[in-house]
Amino acid sequence: MTDELLMIPGPTNLAHRVAEAMSKPQLGHLDPRFLENFKETLNLTRYLFVNYSGTPFVISGSGTVGMEASIVSLIEPGDKVLCLDTGYFGKRFVDLATIHGAKVDVLNFETGKHADPSVVDEKLSRDNYKAITITHVETSNGLSNPIKDLVKIARKHDVYTIIDSVAAVGGCELNFDQLGADIVITCSQKVIAAPPGATLLAVSKRALDAFENRKTPIRSYYMNLARWRKFMEEPGIYLATPSIQILLALHEALLMVKEEGLENRWRRHRIIADAIRAGLGALNLSIVAEEGYRANTVTGFYTPEGKAFDICSMLRDRYKIHVAQGLGDLKGKILRIGHFGNITSKETVALLSALEISLRSFNVDVKRGSAVKAAMPYLEELV
Amino acid sequence: MTDELLMIPGPTNLAHRVAEAMSKPQLGHLDPRFLENFKETLNLTRYLFVNYSGTPFVISGSGTVGMEASIVSLIEPGDKVLCLDTGYFGKRFVDLATIHGAKVDVLNFETGKHADPSVVDEKLSRDNYKAITITHVETSNGLSNPIKDLVKIARKHDVYTIIDSVAAVGGCELNFDQLGADIVITCSQKVIAAPPGATLLAVSKRALDAFENRKTPIRSYYMNLARWRKFMEEPGIYLATPSIQILLALHEALLMVKEEGLENRWRRHRIIADAIRAGLGALNLSIVAEEGYRANTVTGFYTPEGKAFDICSMLRDRYKIHVAQGLGDLKGKILRIGHFGNITSKETVALLSALEISLRSFNVDVKRGSAVKAAMPYLEELV
Numbered sequence: 001m002t003d004e005l006l007m008i009p010g011p012t013n014l015a016h017r018v019a020e021a022m023s024k025p026q027l028g029h030l031d032p033r034f035l036e037n038f039k040e041t042l043n044l045t046r047y048l049f050v051n052y053s054g055t056p057f058v059i060s061g062s063g064t065v066g067m068e069a070s071i072v073s074l075i076e077p078g079d080k081v082l083c084l085d086t087g088y089f090g091k092r093f094v095d096l097a098t099i100h101g102a103k104v105d106v107l108n109f110e111t112g113k114h115a116d117p118s119v120v121d122e123k124l125s126r127d128n129y130k131a132i133t134i135t136h137v138e139t140s141n142g143l144s145n146p147i148k149d150l151v152k153i154a155r156k157h158d159v160y161t162i163i164d165s166v167a168a169v170g171g172c173e174l175n176f177d178q179l180g181a182d183i184v185i186t187c188s189q190k191v192i193a194a195p196p197g198a199t200l201l202a203v204s205k206r207a208l209d210a211f212e213n214r215k216t217p218i219r220s221y222y223m224n225l226a227r228w229r230k231f232m233e234e235p236g237i238y239l240a241t242p243s244i245q246i247l248l249a250l251h252e253a254l255l256m257v258k259e260e261g262l263e264n265r266w267r268r269h270r271i272i273a274d275a276i277r278a279g280l281g282a283l284n285l286s287i288v289a290e291e292g293y294r295a296n297t298v299t300g301f302y303t304p305e306g307k308a309f310d311i312c313s314m315l316r317d318r319y320k321i322h323v324a325q326g327l328g329d330l331k332g333k334i335l336r337i338g339h340f341g342n343i344t345s346k347e348t349v350a351l352l353s354a355l356e357i358s359l360r361s362f363n364v365d366v367k368r369g370s371a372v373k374a375a376m377p378y379l380e381e382l383v
Numbered sequence: 384m385t386d387e388l389l390m391i392p393g394p395t396n397l398a399h400r401v402a403e404a405m406s407k408p409q410l411g412h413l414d415p416r417f418l419e420n421f422k423e424t425l426n427l428t429r430y431l432f433v434n435y436s437g438t439p440f441v442i443s444g445s446g447t448v449g450m451e452a453s454i455v456s457l458i459e460p461g462d463k464v465l466c467l468d469t470g471y472f473g474k475r476f477v478d479l480a481t482i483h484g485a486k487v488d489v490l491n492f493e494t495g496k497h498a499d500p501s502v503v504d505e506k507l508s509r510d511n512y513k514a515i516t517i518t519h520v521e522t523s524n525g526l527s528n529p530i531k532d533l534v535k536i537a538r539k540h541d542v543y544t545i546i547d548s549v550a551a552v553g554g555c556e557l558n559f560d561q562l563g564a565d566i567v568i569t570c571s572q573k574v575i576a577a578p579p580g581a582t583l584l585a586v587s588k589r590a591l592d593a594f595e596n597r598k599t600p601i602r603s604y605y606m607n608l609a610r611w612r613k614f615m616e617e618p619g620i621y622l623a624t625p626s627i628q629i630l631l632a633l634h635e636a637l638l639m640v641k642e643e644g645l646e647n648r649w650r651r652h653r654i655i656a657d658a659i660r661a662g663l664g665a666l667n668l669s670i671v672a673e674e675g676y677r678a679n680t681v682t683g684f685y686t687p688e689g690k691a692f693d694i695c696s697m698l699r700d701r702y703k704i705h706v707a708q709g710l711g712d713l714k715g716k717i718l719r720i721g722h723f724g725n726i727t728s729k730e731t732v733a734l735l736s737a738l739e740i741s742l743r744s745f746n747v748d749v750k751r752g753s754a755v756k757a758a759m760p761y762l763e764e765l766v
Contacts, residue, residue: 003408011627014409022628023406025386026397026578028705060580061444061605064623068604096604189624195409197443197580197626219602221451221479222444238710240447241572243580243626244394245405322411327621 007351008324009139009167009298011189011196012341014249018194021252022245029242035235037251038242042232044254047262048169048192049184049202051176057201057225057232058250060243063166063187065223066199068096070162070183071133073225074207076216077101079130082123082159084115084150088140088327089164093133100219105129111330112141114293117149124157131182136165137172139190140327142300142336143289144172151181160207166190169200170257171269171297171340182207188246191269191297193341194253197246201225269296271382272339272348275375279352282374283359283366288334297340300326304364308332311358319354345379390734391707392522392550392681394572394579395724397632401577404635405628412625418618420634421625425615427637430645431552431575432567432585434559440584440608440615441633443626446549446570448606449582451479453545453566454516456608457590459599460484462513465506465542467498467533471523471710472547476516483602488512494713495524497676500532507540514565519548520555522573523710525683525719526672527555534564543590549573552583553640554652554680554723565590571629574652574680576724577636580629584608652679654765655722655731658758662735665757666742666749671717680723683709687747691715694741702737728762 006013027034038058045056059065071093075081081102083094086109097104107123109115115134124132132154137144147163154161161181165174169184170191176184182204189196203225211218211226218224222240231239257265273296280287280301288300303311308325312335315321326334337351352371359366389396410417421441428439442448454476458464464485466477469492480487490506492498498517507515515537520527530546537544544564548557552567553574559567565587572579586608594601594609601607605623614622640648656679663670663684671683686694691708695718698704709717720734735754742749 006409006411008411008413010624011409011411019406019409023402026389026394026402028389028391028394028707029579030391030707031705060626061448062623062625065444065605072603092604099600099602099604101602187624195626195628196412196624197629217482219482219484220455220606221475221482222448223603223605240445241393241570241579242445243443243578243629245578246580246626246629322414324411324413 004320004322005347005350006322007337007339007347008322009336009338012193012338014193014195015256015342018249018252021248022195024248027244029244030236030238034244038235038247041247041251041254044251044258045200047258048200048254049174049176050262051202053177054202054204055208055229055232057203057228058247059199059228060197060246061199062196063185063199064092066185066187066201067092067164069223069225070185070201071096072100072220072223073211073218074131074160074162074183075100075102076214078103080105080127082107082129082132084120084132084134084145085109086115086135086143086145087111087138089138090135093164097133112143112288112290114143114290115145115150117146117153120150121153124153124159129157129159131160131162134161134163136163137168137295137297139167139298141288141330141334142295142298144293144295146293148179151179155180160210167298168295170265172295173266176202188250191340192250192253192257194250195246197243198250268382269340271378272343273297273299275348275378276337276339276352278374278378279371282370283356298336298338300330300334300336302334304362307362308335310362311335314358314361315354321351321354345382348375348379387703387705388730388733389705390720390722390730391705392719392721395576395721397576397578398639398725401632401635404631405578407631410627412627413619413621417627421618421630424630424634424637427634427641428583430641431583431637432557432559433645434585436560437585437587438591438612438615440586440611441630442582442611443580443629444582445579446568446582447475449568449570449584450475450547452606452608453568453584454479455483455603455606456594456601457514457543457545457566458483458485459597461486463488463510465490465512465515467503467515467517467528468492469498469518469526469528470494470521472521473518476547480516495526495671495673497526497673498528498533500529500536503533504536507536507542512540512542514543514545517544517546519546520551520678520680522550522681524671524713524717525678525681527676527678529676531562534562538563543593550681551678553648555678556649559585571633574723575633575636575640577633578629580626581633651765652723654761655726656680656682658731658761659720659722659735661757661761662754665753666739681719681721683713683717683719685717687745690745691718693745694718694738697741697744698737704734704737728765731758731762
């Protein structure tokens with residue numbers, strides 16, 4: 001913990017071995033050693049998503065590239081798309097689908113409220129949608145949507161599902177094979193705790209077929225998942241030079257996920273999230289996401305009025321702990337904690353105690369030690 | 384030289400300080416230290432392209448992303464585009480422009496022959512083109528096109544110019560301010576000798592205006608240069624998480640370009656290219672690109688029949704020197720040497736002597752020491 005502690009919602013601190021994987025001598029993109037490593041990365045990506053029924057994709061680019069590639073590959077101009085807007089990144093799907101010529105309907109949900117499956121059911125039954133976009137965990141506020149129920153409803157209406165699980169995969173329960181979704185997207189610098197620069201996707205057979213059976217060609221070269229599919233099946237072909245170092249680091253980070261075990265990792269994230277929520281509660285800070293729909297990876301909380309920037313600065317300057325401001329409308333009102341990746345109890349108590357002192361220094365009436373005390377029952381569960 | 388020597392046309396071996404820049408503790412993408420570093424990178428990118436008249440862009444992604452972003456931002460569906468096809472990457476522009484709805488005409492030139500300005504002049508005068516795509520240095524064969532003449536002709540016809548200078552910028556003479564082109568594209572892992580994962584562009588005011596004055600919206604989020612323009616002017620805004628480590632390494636590599644001096648760097652690349660061409664000549668290996676149009680960064684040469692794979696393997700396995708196979712039709716017929724980045728005389732003689740021994744081992748009649756001997760007069764010029 002001598003380094004600065006990143007508890008923003010990505011990127012995270014890197015494990016030493018992950019950073020080290022980037023500093024090996026440069027390999028060529030067609031070097032058999034790199035290609036072998038990449039094939040392993042694809043297998044580890046299957047493990048990460050529990051995706052043995054569909055195809056894993058790993059592409060150089062941000063989560064946004066993964067989202068845009070999903071839209072442009074699946075959606076044809078004129079297709080009807082329903083976007084569930086539960087925050088900043090829900091809106092990004094609205095932008096993407098609109099840009100790519102879809103007829104977009106948006107279901108807006110109040111800040112912190114989950115996408116209500118019955119409302120979605122109603123909406124899907126009233127029109128003929130090709131696809132629905134869902135944000136699993138809203139990085140911008142810490143909401144966790146009920147993806148199992150939402151996918152079930154979409155399947156009932158025979159609607160393709162595209163899920164932004166950027167801030168969830170690897171930390172929140174997600175079993176692609178059981179879920180029945182069509183495309184689930186994440187990226188390297190969130191829960192996987194690799195450096196930014198790669199997007200990872202799980203794509204169903206059904207979606208792959210849809211790419212092939214379009215009436216119009218896919219209007220992108222780099223974002224064309226049908227093109228990348230060939231690379232995922234035979235990584236030796238040349239499409240574009242991948243970000244080799246980032247992919248080597250990703251490989252190492254995915255190995256760490258496998259070593260910990262996916263279910264253990266979900267459990268660790270759940271316990272730490274419980275601890276953080278309890279700590280925030282003891283500090284009388286209210287959480288943006290409604291109860292029952294709070295992410296185990298990101299928590300947004302309202303600060304005492306006008307104090308968001310000051311608290312953020314004090315955490316950073318005095319304690320070398322980074323948390324994030326709100327995005328869009330929530331800027332200046334909330335702070336966001338990313339509690340994912342390699343976070344353990346020591347980072348959790350460091351954050352909670354620093355937050356408590358910051359509040360006290362701004363004359364907020366909170367009891368000394370209360371945040372960590374409230375977190376302790378949960379942290380004791382961590383083994 | 385204990386490490387393997389990469390003389391493929393990118394990526395290159397990294398300088399220690401460039402590799403080291405990637406291994407610092409992870410920074411957030413909105414951290415002021417990263418943003419300061421990025422602003423410097425943009426200034427260094429101005430220096431690299433000699434672009435003080437237009438806007439520098441640095442975006443996470445491969446050279447292909449830079450090419451596609453240029454096409455999708457400048458070209459509207461139905462626009463007429465003339466693509467000069469002088470090889471594999473010339474054809475890539477044909478694909479990109481076609482995918483994005485342009486009416487594409489292609490001028491094909493024989494392998495190794497440059498795009499003839501008078502032919503281009505003739506063609507442009509016969510129709511109303513919006514833009515022309517030009518490959519500066521064809522990575523696939525080592526041809527260098529006469530971009531000054533080609534741009535002059537395009538300007539005469541009031542046609543926008545998009546130049547793939549992926550394998551040239553930093554090693555071949557290019558002065559964006561004087562050239563008068565609209566978009567020039569390169570990427571991190573070629574002559575700049577940074578790791579792969581960033582594309583760098585110089586964009587003219589004229590092109591920026593064209594982005595704003597389109598009749599139809601730009602059909603991409605991530606590839607939309609008008610959107611990225613805002614980021615280049617104010618790097619603190621959030622569009623997508625950049626590949627932070629790659630950009631830090633790029634910054635360091637660009638510092639090295641500036642320390643060497645752009646004109647010194649062009650000179651070094653010219654001398655080494657002369658040395659390599661002389662060495663190949665002494666080995667009776669014929670160069671793919673015609674005389675007078677040979678790149679100072681990449682050289683493709685025909686191998687004795689059927690020996691391309693064997694020579695490549697021997698260079699790799701016995702001498703730890705990597706050169707590249709041909710792409711597309713040229714696979715198995717030629718080999719390609721990337722002589723750019725941090726290449727000096729010691730790598731040059733290492734390659735030439737290893738190539739000579741390889742040829743002799745396959746019973747090709749070449750005199751001992753002839754390749755290096757032919758290269759020496761040039762290498763002596765390097766100071």
